Amino acid sequence: MTPPVITYRPHHFLCSLGFQGKGYSDGFTANMSRIVVDTLRAPGGDDTLIEVTGVTDDICAPCPKRRGTLCTEQEKISALDMRHARALGLFDGTRITWAEAKRRIVKRVPPGSLQTLCQGCQWLELGLCEQALADLHSGS
Template sequence: MTVRLRAHHLLCILTYAGKGYNPAFVANYDTIAGRIAGGEDVVLVSGPDDICAPLLADADPHCHGANVVRRDRQAAETLAELLSRPVAVGERLVLDDATLVHMREAFARGAIRRACTGCAWAPLCSSIAGDGYAEVRIAAGTAT
């Protein structure tokens, strides 16, 4: 199987530590984190993805908002530069240990965080990165 992610969620998964919008969101995210940690590849999509799924029943899900689309664009641009490869809709990525470590190092030093500007979760993500990613659910070295 393949995990469907929008571009800015490639940044979010770096610091995911079991916190989220509501219990259904967290349960779903935990499942996705387990799949990625287990070695499933990721395909980039436009718009709502597997992480967004529990929020789509909301009256006005933020998943469709202009700010979220902007975050996707900015994340794709910075990650493409960092990874020296296309990060665009339809591209497949394997988030192996080396890739996660490389992305997390860049995230911690702020090199790929342009998409995080204005995000309510940014302080939590900064704290997790500052603590060396000790709490994350997708830890380097967990892939099977």
């Protein structure tokens, strides 16, 4: 049986790297935990196939800011997605495993670059993603 394919907006690759159980609502946090902790970080999670999309994705599904295939903060989200897509070379329709995504992050996103790449993200100031990026680069 083929495992399901997860859909991701480009910026959710780095969000998943830094996720530490915080979110916009209880439903959002539970969903993200199911995808990130129970799937990607679980044994065999590196083999999980992710398809890039330019609209709302599996992480967005229960988000209170979701409006159909868009977001109440669409302009900010589109800018984040554009910067992340360019940095990671991941565009609408790209299919990649979580392991390959992490290799691309190491190759293409140096520590310290999130201040520019993630500019405007409310989670940036917590430092969770920057720490996760540094850990990935160091092999921790």
